[in-house]
Amino acid sequence: MKHKTIIIIFFYIFLNSLTFAQTPVEVDKKEFKINENSDAFKIAWQNIKDGDKAFFSGNSFYEIALKYYLEAINYNDNNPELNYKIGICYLFSPQKDSAVKFLEKVEKIKPTVAPDFYYWLAKAYHANYVFDKAVEFYQLFINTLPPKIMAEFKAQVGDPYFLIQNCKYGKDLLAFPQRVFIDNLGKSINTAAPEYSAIVSADESIIIFTSRRENTTGGGRSLDDNEFFEDIYFAEVDEKGEWKTAENIGNKVNSKEHDATVGLTPDGQTLILYQSTSGNGDLFESKKIGNEWTRPRQYSKKLNTKYHEASACLSPDEKTIYFVSDNPQNNLGQHDIFKATLDEKGDWENIQNLGSVINTTGDEVSVFLHPDGRTLYFSSDGHNSMGGYDIFSSILQDNGTWSKPVNMGYPINTPNNDVFFVMSADGKHGYFASNQEGGVGQTDIYRITFLGEPKPTLLSFEDNLMASLNIPIKEKTIEKPIEIKKIRLTVLKGTISDSITSKPLEADIEIVDNSNGKLISTFKSNSSTGKYLLPLPSGINYGIVVKKEEYLFHSENVYIPDATNYQEINKDIKLLKVLKGSTIVLRNIFFDTGKSILRQESNTELNRLVKLLNDNPTLKIEIQGHTDNIGGLEYNNTLSNNRSKAVVDYLIANGIDTKRLSYKGYGYSKPIATNQTPEGRQSNRRVQFEIL
Numbered sequence: 001m002k003h004k005t006i007i008i009i010f011f012y013i014f015l016n017s018l019t020f021a022q023t024p025v026e027v028d029k030k031e032f033k034i035n036e037n038s039d040a041f042k043i044a045w046q047n048i049k050d051g052d053k054a055f056f057s058g059n060s061f062y063e064i065a066l067k068y069y070l071e072a073i074n075y076n077d078n079n080p081e082l083n084y085k086i087g088i089c090y091l092f093s094p095q096k097d098s099a100v101k102f103l104e105k106v107e108k109i110k111p112t113v114a115p116d117f118y119y120w121l122a123k124a125y126h127a128n129y130v131f132d133k134a135v136e137f138y139q140l141f142i143n144t145l146p147p148k149i150m151a152e153f154k155a156q157v158g159d160p161y162f163l164i165q166n167c168k169y170g171k172d173l174l175a176f177p178q179r180v181f182i183d184n185l186g187k188s189i190n191t192a193a194p195e196y197s198a199i200v201s202a203d204e205s206i207i208i209f210t211s212r213r214e215n216t217t218g219g220g221r222s223l224d225d226n227e228f229f230e231d232i233y234f235a236e237v238d239e240k241g242e243w244k245t246a247e248n249i250g251n252k253v254n255s256k257e258h259d260a261t262v263g264l265t266p267d268g269q270t271l272i273l274y275q276s277t278s279g280n281g282d283l284f285e286s287k288k289i290g291n292e293w294t295r296p297r298q299y300s301k302k303l304n305t306k307y308h309e310a311s312a313c314l315s316p317d318e319k320t321i322y323f324v325s326d327n328p329q330n331n332l333g334q335h336d337i338f339k340a341t342l343d344e345k346g347d348w349e350n351i352q353n354l355g356s357v358i359n360t361t362g363d364e365v366s367v368f369l370h371p372d373g374r375t376l377y378f379s380s381d382g383h384n385s386m387g388g389y390d391i392f393s394s395i396l397q398d399n400g401t402w403s404k405p406v407n408m409g410y411p412i413n414t415p416n417n418d419v420f421f422v423m424s425a426d427g428k429h430g431y432f433a434s435n436q437e438g439g440v441g442q443t444d445i446y447r448i449t450f451l452g453e454p455k456p457t458l459l460s461f462e463d464n465l466m467a468s469l470n471i472p473i474k475e476k477t478i479e480k481p482i483e484i485k486k487i488r489l490t491v492l493k494g495t496i497s498d499s500i501t502s503k504p505l506e507a508d509i510e511i512v513d514n515s516n517g518k519l520i521s522t523f524k525s526n527s528s529t530g531k532y533l534l535p536l537p538s539g540i541n542y543g544i545v546v547k548k549e550e551y552l553f554h555s556e557n558v559y560i561p562d563a564t565n566y567q568e569i570n571k572d573i574k575l576l577k578v579l580k581g582s583t584i585v586l587r588n589i590f591f592d593t594g595k596s597i598l599r600q601e602s603n604t605e606l607n608r609l610v611k612l613l614n615d616n617p618t619l620k621i622e623i624q625g626h627t628d629n630i631g632g633l634e635y636n637n638t639l640s641n642n643r644s645k646a647v648v649d650y651l652i653a654n655g656i657d658t659k660r661l662s663y664k665g666y667g668y669s670k671p672i673a674t675n676q677t678p679e680g681r682q683s684n685r686r687v688q689f690e691i692l
Contacts, residue, residue, distance in 0.1 A: 024056065025114050027081045034076050044075035048082065055085055060225030062089040063442075080110035088120055091127060094437040096416070099124040115149055116141070122163070126387055126415050129174060131167040138164050158362075163387070169407075170386035170415055178409040179451035188243045189235060190440035193228070196433035197261045198445045201268030202371045202425035202491055202535055203568070207243065208234045208271065209445055210260040215248065218256030230258040232273060253286050253293050263313035266371040266425065266491075267523065267533035272312050283309050283323065290528035302348050303340065311366050316373045316535040317511075317521035321348060324365050333361040333382060357402045358394060365389065366419040370427075371535035372489040376402065379419040383407070387415035391432070412448060425535065426566045427487040487566035488538035492558060496525040496532060496546060499574035504530025505548055507575065511536070512543035514557070514588055514601040538564040543588040543604055551575040552691075553612065555605060557587040578616060578691065583624075585688040589647065596642035598650060606647065609689070610654045620692045623647045623663040626670060628681035633667060641665025647687055662692070 027048050033041050051068030054061040066089035073082055087103035090096060103121045106113055122137035142160050145153065153160065184190065191213060198209040209232070216228040231254045235246040253259065258276035262283060271286045273296060282304040284296035303309060305327050312323035319342045326335045336359040340348040353359060362382020366389075369376055374396045379389040383405055390413040392405035407413060408421075412430070421432045430448035496507045506527035511520040511534065520542075525532040536542055539562035546554040554573050576582040588605035591598065598606070613619055625640030644663035652658055673680035 025081050025084060026052075027079060032076055032079050032082070040075055044072045047072040051085070055089070058225070059092055060227070062092045065089055066093065078105075078109060080106045080113045083109070084113045084117065084120070087124060091120070091123060094435045094439060094442075096124070096127040097437075100128055100130075115145060118144060119160075126163070126167060126170075129170070129415065131171045131174075135164050135167045138167070166385055166387040166415070169384045170410075173386055173407065173410040173413065176409070177411060180412060181449040181451070182411060183447050183449070184436075184439055185243060185445045185447055187440055188245045190444040192441040194441065194443040195233075195445050196443050197420045198431045198433065199261050199264040199368075199422050200424060200431060201264065202266035202533055203493060204237070204424050204429065206234060206236050206268045207246075207431070207445075208232060208249070208261050208264060209246075211246075217248070217251050217254040217259075220256055222258070229256070230260045232259050232261055232271075249293060252295050260310075262311055263368070265314055265318060266316060266535040269524070269526065270314065270318065272314070274310050281308070281310060283312050288526065290526065300347055302351060308335065313367055313369045315369060316371050316537065318342070319521065322354075322367050322369055322376070324367055332356060332359045334363040335365050337364050337367050337376075337378060354402065357404060363389070366421065368422045370423050370487075370489075371425045371491070372487055373535070373537045374488070375423070377408075377421050377423060378405075379417075379421065380405070386410065386413050388417040389419050391418050391421045425487070425489060425491050426568075488562070488564060489566050490536040490538065490558065490560050490564065491533060491566075491568045492536055492544065492556075492571060493531070493533040493568065494571040494573060495530045496573045496575065497530050499576050502574075504528065505551075505575060506530070507546050507548040507551075509534065510543075510545040510547070512545065512588075512604050514541040514543045514590075514604065517601075517604040536560060538562055541601065545588075545605075545608065546573055546575065548575055551577055552582055552584050553608060554584065555587045555608070578619070580691050583688055583690045585686050586647075587686070589687045591643055591646075594639065596639060596646050598646050606650050607654070610651060610656060613651070613656050613660065620660045621662075621689045622692055623651075623661065624688050624690060625663070625665040626672075626684060626686050626688070627668050628684045629668040629671075629675045630681065636667035637665050639665070640667050643687060 029045065032045070032048070035041070047068040051065045051072065054065035054068065066086065069082060069086045069089065073079070073086065076082070083102045083106045087099045087106065090099035090102065103124050106117065107121060111117055118137045118141035122134045122141060125134035125137065138160055142150070189195065189207070189209070191211065193211055193213045195209055195211045198207055200207050210230050211233050212228045212230055214228055216231045218229065220229050221227060222229055232249045233246045234249050235243045238244050248254065253273065255275060258274070258281065260274040261271070262274050263272035264270070269288045271288070271293065273284050273286060274281055275284055275296060283299045285299065286296045287294045298304065303321070303323060305325065307325055307327040309323055309325045312321055314321055320339055322337060322339045324335050324337055330353045332353065337354045338351055339354060340351045343349045358364065358376070358378070360380060360382025362380060364378055364380045364382065366379040367376065368378070376394045376396065377391060379391050381389050383390070383392055384407060391408045393408060394405045395403040397403055412418065418432065418434070421430055423430050428450055430450070432446055432448065433443050434446055435443045436446070496505050497503060498505060505525065507525050509523045509525065509532055511522070512518065513520055523532065523534065534544070536558060538560045540560060542558040542560065544556040544558060552575065554575055556571065558569070576584065586605055586609065589598070589602040613621070623644040625644035627636040627640050641664065644665055648661050648663045651661055668675070668684065671684045673683040675681050675684060
C-alpha cells in the first residue's frame, strides 16, 4: 500500500499535468558519442542511464536525475534530448531560470525533440515571468499538437488556453506588486530537507510545521519518492521574539508513516493533523495538555471518507470546521472546500459545499480561516491566477454569503504553486512554503510582512507648485493596489493562577454573548502554564467567565464595538478560593445610567451567582454597590444602595434564602481606581459580593 504525503495529495493533479505526454525521449547512443575517448564516453553514458532510471520514476526523482544529467552534459552539451530532460528537471527545482537556458538550446537545435516540447518551453518562460514569450509558445504548442494528443492533454491537464489566461493575468498582477517583505525563517526552522505547511498561534508565539528530516519517527522512507516520512515539528519564540530551534513534536503525535500539520486553533491548544496510516490518509485531532500533546483522535467518517481529506481548520469558537475533499458527491470540481457544524453530541453534521463563489471546476486546497472568523484564505488553480495554485481571500458577509475571492497579488503569488498560507491574528504577517532560490533547503517556510499603503510624501507649497509644472499628461490611470484590510478582532490573553500561591491553574473559560445570554464557546487554560488566549471578533458584548472547583468564579466584561480594529488585551486573572473575606466583582451586571433597574444582559451573571449559592448552601454574602465620584454623596449612596438591593431581590426571586443575603451601598467611598479618567471611573462603578 502506498501512503501519500500531504503535499502529494494537494498536488497530485497538478503534478500529473506536468508529467503529461512525456514520451520516452531517449538519447541516441550513436549521436551522443562525439569522440573516440572511450572512457569519457562510458562514464557519460552511464550517467545518462542512471539519470533516465530516476527521470522515468516520476517527478519526485528529478533532483536525482538532474545530478546525473549534468555530469553527462559535460561530455556533450549539444545533445537535444539531454538538454530537454535537464530543462524539465530544472522546472521542478528552485533554479527555474536554468530551465530556460537548456530548453532554448533545444529550440535552436531540434524543436521536434518531443510533441510537448513547446509546452515545456512555455512553462519555463511562464515560471520566470516572461509572460509574452510564454503565451507565444503556449500558442505554438496548441497549433502544432495533433488533435488526438490535444484531446488527451485537455483530459489530463485542462484547456491550454487557460494557461494563456494565467500569463495575461500574471502581467496585470506583476504591474502592481503588493508592498510586502518576504523573509526566510532561517536555519532555526528550515533545513536541507523540505519544510512546509506552517501554522501559527494567533499571537505568533508558537509555530508548528511539517518536515521530512532524517530524524523522522521510525527512520523510514516513502516508496513514492524515497524521501523520509513526514513528521511534525514545533518552535516557540524567545524573549527577543526570535524562533528557537525547532523540535520534533514527539512520538505520541508522530507515527512511523506520514504525519503532517493541517490546522491549529488560535490559542495553539488544538492541532488538526493528517496521517497516512489509513492509506489515502485521514484527518485527526490532538490536544495540548500541559506540555504534552495527546495521541491523535481520528475524526468521524462523516468527514473522513475513502477520498482525499487533507486540509482543515476550525472556526474561533471551534464549532465549525472547514475542510477540503475530492469526494465527488456535491463537488463542483476536483478538490472543493466544505464546512460542517458540531452537534450537541460532539459530532460533525450538516456538511455543506461552500458553493460556486469559492469553489470552481478546478482545484481548491489548503484552507485557513483567520481568527476573526470572517476571512477565509485558500489556494486555487481555478480562479484567476498567475499559474498553478495562487492564494486567495474571501470575506464572510453579514448575510452569510462569501465575497468574491481576491487574488493576494504578486509577490505573494507567483507562476508556481503557492499554498499552505496562514495569517497572523493582527494581519501583519503571513506564512507560506516556497522553493525559492537561495533558501536553506528544498522547500522552506517564509514569512510575509504586509506594509499596507505607502504614506504620501509631504511637500512644501512651493515644491508642490514647481512639481505640478512638470507632471506629464497621463493617458492611463494606474489602479490602486489591493489595500490590506483592517482586522476586526480582539485577542484577550494572559495567565490564570491562584491568588495566594500564584500557581498556574487549569480553569474552564466560558464566553457568553451578553445581549442574549447565549454561550458562544468554552476553552481551558493550559494546565502547566495557566496561559489562555481568546480570539474575540468585533461587534459583541462579551461576558468572560473563569471557573474552577473550590474557587470563586471570575468574570470580565469585554464590549467590542463592530468597527473596532485589531487589539491585544493582556489580562492575568487571580482566582480566589471560597473563603471568608473573599470579594468578587460582578463585571457583567448592567444598569442604565443613573438607574437601579437591572438590564436583561445581567441575567447570565446573576444566574451564575445563584448557582454558586446553591452549590455552597452554607455560604452567606453581602452584595455591595459602588459608584464613581460624579454627583453628590447622598445621590451616589442612594444609587449604589438601590443597585445592590436590586441584585438581592433577583437572588431571592430565584430561590435564595434571605437569611444568607445582605446588601449595602458604599457610594464613592471605596474606589479601586482613580476617578480622574473615564477608565478609572468605569472600574469604580461596580457591584461585587463579599463572603461573610
